[in-house]
Amino acid sequence: EELLQHGHRPVPEVLELIHAECVAGHSDADFETMEDGAEVMEQVARETATHIAAGQRYLEDYGSVLSSVGVQLGRDQTLGSLVNTIATLVSETTRASELNRSLEARLNASAAQVQRLRQSLNDVKHDATTDSLTGLLNRRGFDARLRRAMSRQKSDNIPICLLIADVDRFKSFNDTYGHKTGDLVLRLVGRLLADNVKGKDTAARFGGEEFALILSGADEQAGGKVAEQIRAALDGKRLVNRGNGQHLTGVTISIGVAELRTNERTASLIERADAAIYQAKNTGRNKVYLSMQTRAQ
Numbered sequence: 001e002e003l004l005q006h007g008h009r010p011v012p013e014v015l016e017l018i019h020a021e022c023v024a025g026h027s028d029a030d031f032e033t034m035e036d037g038a039e040v041m042e043q044v045a046r047e048t049a050t051h052i053a054a055g056q057r058y059l060e061d062y063g064s065v066l067s068s069v070g071v072q073l074g075r076d077q078t079l080g081s082l083v084n085t086i087a088t089l090v091s092e093t094t095r096a097s098e099l100n101r102s103l104e105a106r107l108n109a110s111a112a113q114v115q116r117l118r119q120s121l122n123d124v125k126h127d128a129t130t131d132s133l134t135g136l137l138n139r140r141g142f143d144a145r146l147r148r149a150m151s152r153q154k155s156d157n158i159p160i161c162l163l164i165a166d167v168d169r170f171k172s173f174n175d176t177y178g179h180k181t182g183d184l185v186l187r188l189v190g191r192l193l194a195d196n197v198k199g200k201d202t203a204a205r206f207g208g209e210e211f212a213l214i215l216s217g218a219d220e221q222a223g224g225k226v227a228e229q230i231r232a233a234l235d236g237k238r239l240v241n242r243g244n245g246q247h248l249t250g251v252t253i254s255i256g257v258a259e260l261r262t263n264e265r266t267a268s269l270i271e272r273a274d275a276a277i278y279q280a281k282n283t284g285r286n287k288v289y290l291s292m293q294t295r296a297q
Contacts, residue, residue: 131205134190142204149214160260161223163213164273168252168285170209220259227255227288252286
């Protein structure tokens with residue numbers, strides 16, 4: 001409706017972006033939490049409005065009392081009537097003060113309730129976009145960050161580079177040493193990627209044994225250098241099982257690198273980085289391959 005009011009037709013590309021940002025990837029539990037949050041917010045808003053309206057009505061009554069007292073004080077009064085007038089003023093002032101404190105307490109309670117709700121929704125968002133094993137963004141979080149990076153590329157005219165990394169022969173490693181040890185390797189790869197993130201860069205677990213790194217302000221050559229640092233760092237690790245002292249087979253990684261082209265869509269960028277990984281795997285693994293190299297062949 002907002003788009004139509006401003007004269008914008010909801011073309012498929014816009015609808016796809018709205019769906020991805022607001023709907024896609026959210027679980028039923030996420031939506032239940034959001035719906036509960038909306039109900040709480042409505043309740044808080046209603047209660048706050050009621051409290052404020054009650055306070056406003058009483059302030060109007062208190063204003064009338066002050067006017068009446070002012071009129072009475074302007075007249076000649078006996079000592080007894082003067083005492084009664086002052087007593088009325090003190091009583092109404094005390095009542096107004098108590099009402100003000102009550103309203104303040106209720107507003108503070110409402111603010112605390114809203115803060116707890118905000119934290120709850122932030123926790124839901126964090127859980128929904130974070131990989132529990134590595135602590136990196138998951139695929140959902142990666143997709144959202146990549147869309148933002150692509151938007152910045154258009155507005156700021158800066159290069160964006162995507163690295164997709166795949167652990168070599170990971171299934172064989174898992175079969176040999178078990179999933180628990182395999183998970184430790186995935187955490188290690190996640191830390192290596194996180195160590196190479198700076199500024200607006202983003203590291204994510206793409207899925208399974210695949211990882212991704214979004215580099216803001218880096219062209220394909222610069223992205224290749226970062227990828228080589230990661231590859232070499234993992235290749236240089238000597239893995240030992242701390243439980244029994246067993247030396248494990250070395251783990252290597254293949255990385256594909258692609259720079260975002262002008263007006264390129266997300267799927268195309270990912271496909272080119274995937275194609276570069278395919279070339280790295282087919283030429284011996286434990287390599288970094290640039291998308292421009294695949295075009296040259």
